Structure formats: structure tokens, C-alpha cells
Amino acid sequence: MQNFKLKILIFLTFYKTGGVFLKELMSRFWAGEHRALARVISTVENELPGKDDILKEIYTKTGGAYILGVTGSPGAGKSSLVDTLVKEIRKNNEIVGIVAVDPTSPFSGGAILGDRIRMNEHALDEGVFIRSMGTRGSLGGLAKTTKEVVKVMDAFGMNWVIIETVGVGQAELDIMYIADTTVVVLTPGAGDSIQTMKAGIMEIADVFAINKCDLPGADRVEMEVEMMLNFRDDHIKWRPPVVKTSTFNTTKGIAELLEAVKKHRNHLSEKGIFLKRRQERASNEVLDIINYQWERLVKHHLGRPGQVSELLEKVTSREIDPYTASQSIIEWIIGDSGSQKSSSQ
Ligand SMILES: Nc1nc2c(ncn2[C@@H]2O[C@H](COP(=O)(O)OP(=O)(O)OP(=O)(O)O)[C@@H](O)[C@H]2O)c(=O)[nH]1
Numbered sequence: 435m436q437n438f439k440l441k442i443l444i445f446l447t448f449y450k451t452g453g454v455f456l457k458e459l460m461s462r463f464w465a466g467e468h469r470a471l472a473r474v475i476s477t478v479e480n481e482l483p484g485k486d487d488i489l490k491e492i493y494t495k496t497g498g499a500y501i502l503g504v505t506g507s508p509g510a511g512k513s514s515l516v517d518t519l520v521k522e523i524r525k526n527n528e529i530v531g532i533v534a535v536d537p538t539s540p541f542s543g544g545a546i547l548g549d550r551i552r553m554n555e556h557a558l559d560e561g562v563f564i565r566s567m568g569t570r571g572s573l574g575g576l577a578k579t580t581k582e583v584v585k586v587m588d589a590f591g592m593n594w595v596i597i598e599t600v601g602v603g604q605a606e607l608d609i610m611y612i613a614d615t616t617v618v619v620l621t622p623g624a625g626d627s628i629q630t631m632k633a634g635i636m637e638i639a640d641v642f643a644i645n646k647c648d649l650p651g652a653d654r655v656e657m658e659v660e661m662m663l664n665f666r667d668d669h670i671k672w673r674p675p676v677v678k679t680s681t682f683n684t685t686k687g688i689a690e691l692l693e694a695v696k697k698h699r700n701h702l703s704e705k706g707i708f709l710k711r712r713q714e715r716a717s718n719e720v721l722d723i724i725n726y727q728w729e730r731l732v733k734h735h736l737g738r739p740g741q742v743s744e745l746l747e748k749v750t751s752r753e754i755d756p757y758t759a760s761q762s763i764i765e766w767i768i769g770d771s772g773s774q775k776s777s778s779q
């Protein structure tokens with residue numbers, strides 16, 4: 435008994451200080467402190483206690499940031515391009531959050547360090563916040579976590595949130611659906627000839643950047659992309675602009691690239707697409723949560739003896755079909771939670 439009381443005491447103390455800690459953290463976050471932002475992101479990213487409260491608290495403050503996705507083959511110059519693009523954005527004093535999604539691939543192990551060094555230039559700039567996220571260990575959940583981190587940056591008051599991903603796997607492609615505008619980075623290298631590009635990545639481009647245009651062959655890639663676009667059937671009547679860029683020496687094309695992004699942004703809002711997409715995302719989000727909660731509820735019942743398990747046994751023994759069983763399970767759970775509610779009233 436003594437032991438039990440002690441446990442309760444420890445729990446309550448922890449719970450209370452946890453709550454106080456969170457409150458203090460969030461007040462620093464709302465005051466615009468970068469260290470608090472980093473802490474909030476870590477809490478969300480690592481699913482630490484307080485994550486749900488944070489996500490609930492910030493939601494109404496999201497929606498202000500413009501979300502830009504930058505994707506392309508490994509080594510295409512995405513980080514360099516984001517870096518120079520941010521310098522261009524900062525000329526207007528707008529503040530920027532960057533989420534660099536590091537690939538798990540062992541081949542690009544060195545790139546992460548490279549990103550940090552390159553982007554370190556912004557380290558002293560209060561208007562820029564950079565966060566690298568590893569894909570290792572979070573397979574499948576990556577899109578969800580990235581979405582949440584983007585939301586945190588958005589609520590923090592960023593005018594822009596830029597997500598850099600290597601456009602190789604499905605998870606990376608999924609991330610690009612979070613973006614309002616997606617820039618696909620190509621290079622004049624032979625390996626980047628558009629015939630060899632992964633099909634999906636070409637379709638998600640709102641703007642093409644042909645980077646490393648200081649190297650020979652950029653005109654050819656540009657021609658290939660324009661030719662491909664002639665065959666593209668586009669629903670939203672937008673022909674992606676193709677901009678040649680170089681982050682070397684001249685930073686050629688960077689202002690044009692930002693212009694192209696802004697043009698796309700205007701196009702989306704003029705045609706009402708921006709609003710429609712945001713509405714769709716909001717309802718998808720609610721549906722996703724309902725699905726998740728519902729699955730949890732069903733799994734909870736599956737693990738216990740009773741009506742649901744009996745029905746499943748009957749499906750196994752072919753006494754009833756899975757469709758009828760599912761229908762009965764849904765009706766039973768709805769009835770059960772309904773009766774629980776009314777009995778607790
Ligand atoms: N010639 C040339 N090289 C460039 C240019 N931009 C970037 N690079 C070089 O390309 C290499 C890769 O650049 P990153 O910016 O790390 O490319 P990334 O696409 O972010 O690479 P990962 O994140 O590893 O996929 C580096 O050695 C850069 O110096 C450019 O405009 N011209």
C-alpha cells in the first residue's frame with residue numbers, strides 16, 4: 435500500500451511538472467525563441483509526452499506559411515539551391531523554416547554533413563531555422579512526422595517552410611503532397627536525362643530547376659523537359675516553368691526561380707485551387723484521425739473475449755462471411771459506445 439501511494443505521488447509530481455514544463459516551453463515558443471522551437475520539434479518528432487497537447491495547441495495558428503517542396507536526384511544541388519533561394523527570400527525580410535529530410539541510403543552518408551556545413555551560413559540569421567530529419571527508423575511514418583514538423587514551423591510564424599527531399603522513394607514523393615509548390619531539380623548530367631527519371635517525380639513538378647547550368651548540357655535538358663511538357667495533360671492548366679540555375683559563383687537564375695514559384699502561388703490562389711487543396715487537406719486530416727481512432731477501438735475489442743472475437747472465429751470457420759461480420763462489429767461497437775455514454779450521463 436505504502437509502495438502504491440509512493441508510485442502515485444511520483445506520477446503526480448512528474449505529471450504536474452511535465453505540465454508546467456510544457457506550459458513554459460510553449461510560452462517561449464510563442465515568444466519566438468528558436469531554442470523552444472527546436473525543443474517542440476524534437477518532442478513532436480520523437481513522439482515524447484506532450485506531443486498531442488502541442489499539436490492541439492498549435493493547430494489554429496497554422497496555415498500562414500507557404501510550403502515549398504524541393505526534390506530531385508541525390509547530389510542535384512537541392513541543398514545549395516535551397517540555401518541560395520533562402521538568401522533571396524531573406525531580402526524581403528520574410529522568415530524561413532527548412533526541413534531537410536536526410537535519406538537513409540548509405541550512399542549519401544556524407545551529404546548530411548555537407549548540408550549542415552553549407553547551411554551553416556544561415557546559423558546566425560534569426561530569420562532562418564534549419565532542421566534535418568533522418569528517415570532511418572521511421573519508415574512509413576516519415577510523411578506524417580514531416581507534416582507535423584512543418585505544422586510546428588508554420589505555427590511558429592514562418593512565412594515559408596521549405597522541405598528538401600531526395601525524390602527516390604514513395605515516402606519522399608508523398609512528402610511533396612504537403613507542399614503548395616514543388617520544385618523538381620534536374621541537372622545536365624547524363625544520369626539525369628529525363629527518360630531515366632522516376633516517372634512520378636516529373637508529374638509532381640510545378641516548377642523545374644535545371645541546376646548546375648554552368649556545366650555543359652543544360653540546354654539539352656531544358657529542351658527535353660519542354661518537349662515532355664508538350665505532351666503533358668494538365669488538369670489545373672499550369673505549364674511548369676523551366677528555370678536554369680547555378681548556385682556557383684553567379685547564382686544564376688535564383689531570382690527567376692523564386693519568381694516562378696511566386697507565379698505558381700498566384701496561379702493557385704487566383705484559380706481557387708489553393709483554398710480547395712487546403713480544404714481537402716483539412717478534411718483528409720480529420721478522416722485520417724477518425725480512421726486511426728476507429729482502428730484502435732476495433733483492435734481494443736479484438737484483443738478481448740466477447741462478441742467481436744466470436745464473430746472473428748465464425749469467419750475463420752467459414753460460418754459467416756467477413757462482410758457480414760464487419761457490419762455486425764461496426765454496429766455492435768457503435769451501440770456499445772452509445773450505451774456506455776448514456777449510462778455515464
Ligand atoms: N557545377 C555546379 N555544382 C553545383 C551546383 N550546385 C551545387 N553543386 C555541387 O553539387 C554537389 C551536391 O550539392 P548539394 O547541394 O549537396 O546537392 P543535394 O541535391 O542537396 O544532395 P543530397 O542532399 O545529397 O541529395 C556539391 O558538390 C555542390 O557543390 C551548381 O550550380 N553547379
Ligand SMILES: [Mg+2]
Nearest residue numbers: 512513545549
Ligand atoms: Mg541535400
